Amino acid sequence: MNLNYFDKMCEPFLKEKVALITGASKGIGKDIALLMAQLGAKVVINYSNSGDKAKEVLKEIQDKGGEALIYKADVSVSKEVNNMVEDVIGIFGKIDILVNNAGITDPRFFLDIKEEDWDRMINIHLKGTFNCCRFVVPHMIKMRYGRIINMSSAVAKSGSIGAGAHYCAAKGGIIGFTKALANQLAKYKITVNAVAPAMIDTEMIRWRTEEQLKEHIELIPMKRIGTCREVSEAVVYLASDFAEFITGYTIDINGGLYMD
Amino acid sequence: MFSLDGKIAIVTGGAKGIGKSIVLALSKVGATTVIADIDVNSGRELEACLKQKGLKVEFIEVDVSISESVNKMVKDVVEKYGKIDILVNNAGILHDAQITDIDDATWDRVIRVNLTGVFYCCRAVVPHMIRQKYGKIINIASAGGKMGFPYAGVDYCASKGGIMALTRQLALQISKYGINVNAVAPGTTETELIKDRNEEQKKYIISRIPVGRMGRPEDTAAAVVFLASSGSDYITGETIDVNGGLYMD
Numbered sequence: 001m002n003l004n005y006f007d008k009m010c011e012p013f014l015k016e017k018v019a020l021i022t023g024a025s026k027g028i029g030k031d032i033a034l035l036m037a038q039l040g041a042k043v044v045i046n047y048s049n050s051g052d053k054a055k056e057v058l059k060e061i062q063d064k065g066g067e068a069l070i071y072k073a074d075v076s077v078s079k080e081v082n083n084m085v086e087d088v089i090g091i092f093g094k095i096d097i098l099v100n101n102a103g104i105t106d107p108r109f110f111l112d113i114k115e116e117d118w119d120r121m122i123n124i125h126l127k128g129t130f131n132c133c134r135f136v137v138p139h140m141i142k143m144r145y146g147r148i149i150n151m152s153s154a155v156a157k158s159g160s161i162g163a164g165a166h167y168c169a170a171k172g173g174i175i176g177f178t179k180a181l182a183n184q185l186a187k188y189k190i191t192v193n194a195v196a197p198a199m200i201d202t203e204m205i206r207w208r209t210e211e212q213l214k215e216h217i218e219l220i221p222m223k224r225i226g227t228c229r230e231v232s233e234a235v236v237y238l239a240s241d242f243a244e245f246i247t248g249y250t251i252d253i254n255g256g257l258y259m260d
Numbered sequence: 261m262f263s264l265d266g267k268i269a270i271v272t273g274g275a276k277g278i279g280k281s282i283v284l285a286l287s288k289v290g291a292t293t294v295i296a297d298i299d300v301n302s303g304r305e306l307e308a309c310l311k312q313k314g315l316k317v318e319f320i321e322v323d324v325s326i327s328e329s330v331n332k333m334v335k336d337v338v339e340k341y342g343k344i345d346i347l348v349n350n351a352g353i354l355h356d357a358q359i360t361d362i363d364d365a366t367w368d369r370v371i372r373v374n375l376t377g378v379f380y381c382c383r384a385v386v387p388h389m390i391r392q393k394y395g396k397i398i399n400i401a402s403a404g405g406k407m408g409f410p411y412a413g414v415d416y417c418a419s420k421g422g423i424m425a426l427t428r429q430l431a432l433q434i435s436k437y438g439i440n441v442n443a444v445a446p447g448t449t450e451t452e453l454i455k456d457r458n459e460e461q462k463k464y465i466i467s468r469i470p471v472g473r474m475g476r477p478e479d480t481a482a483a484v485v486f487l488a489s490s491g492s493d494y495i496t497g498e499t500i501d502v503n504g505g506l507y508m509d
């Protein structure tokens with residue numbers, strides 16, 4: 001019995017790790033960045049539009065003595081992702097952890113989805129995840145180490161009346177992609193997992209009225225929506241060395257709304 | 261992030277194997293951990309060893325397949341510590357067999373220890389957790405409860421499948437009290453439970469695991485720490501697979 005295996009759990013156990021988090025200027029992505037930095041990681045805060053918000057995240061990390069940088073790139077544009085990854089490798093030398101979190105919401109009934117809405121949704125969520133993995137994975141293979149965490153959603157499993165069918169499709173595709181990548185990269189000591197949150201307290205749920213929110217909360221066994229921290233802790237667990245035997249798995253973070 | 265300072269935890273089957281690693285993990289992150297086991301010798305030995313390292317542990321003898329024994333153990337813990345924050349239902353037995361080689365007594369025993377034991381412990385602990393408006397219950401299931409599993413008997417797999425269904429239903433019933441009920445489903449793990457398997461069988465199992473090795477007790481123990489900590493506050497009715505990619509659902 002290795003008596004010291006768990007000692008690191010009470011220390012900054014992401015010390016010396018470099019983490020790239022897409023869509024980290026707000027919401028869940030921001031909290032993942034903050035928590036990883038708190039636990040010792042060097043963090044790359046990717047954003048596509050909200051430069052000011054990204055700078056705020058950077059400042060918050062640096063004020064607490066952490067190391068980070070911000071980087072503008074649209075994950076759906078492969079050239080921008082390519083440049084981002086090359087620049088990050090140039091600065092930090094490696095990427096240990098990739099969190100594919102960037103995403104948008106577009107709640108509409110199925111027949112209201114125009115072709116450009118569909119393309120945009122698939123491009124940002126699914127192609128964006130593909131783009132980032134495509135450029136980061138070769139570096140992880142060289143290191144024989146990697147942690148990839150993809151952002152799915154409860155609605156990928158349960159279907160949803162509120163969320164768009166294109167959103168559910170993209171988030172569902174992410175689960176299949178996660179499993180395939182997990183199988184193919186396991187031999188390089190790279191784990192690939194996902195989290196599937198339901199209603200979390202971020203800007204993304206603001207389109208609902210107070211009434212709609214209340215109605216929805218009634219359906220949740222825990223009778224409340226989740227916090228960003230309740231998602232980022234799961235992401236950090238998967239990114240840690242303690243989860244080296246978990247791969248191809250999606251953690252449901254939904255207050256009991258959907259159980260499989 | 262993983263700190264369990266001030267928490268009181270019970271780990272059934274905590275004297276050996278995965279349970280022993282869970283006891284070590286929980287106590288390392290600050291919990292006072294009760295090693296609840298039928299094996300007095302191993303339990304007392306572990307208690308002494310960990311106490312010497314400055315960890316807060318205590319051994320209490322229990323047979324999880326007997327409800328009076330479980331009720332007494334829980335009563336003793338509450339009397340001494342005033343509360344139970346974390347219950348890890350880990351006690352379990354495994355044997356490899358074809359269905360026609362399983363007699364009535366063996367089936368009953370496996371179901372009693374693996375599944376009924378979980379029921380007895382949850383039933384005894386839940387009223388206290390409701391009173392506290394806080395609790396983390398973590399049940400140790402198995403990949404065998406989800407997939408066709410090399411070698412194990414149908415009794416083992418049925419009991420582990422039952423544990424996951426119990427986990428979901430209990431989660432549904434008591435989450436409004438602020439209690440999280442989840443499970444961990446390890447794949448094949450290097451413990452005494454599989455000591456009768458030969459090299460060829462072990463090789464076959466490893467060939468089915470993408471990560472390229474069997475599970476270690478600490479892999480599951482780390483998942484238990486995650487579920488026992490604030491990290492699981494919005495997670496309930498969930499089973500975390502810790503199986504190296506053996507099975508993905």
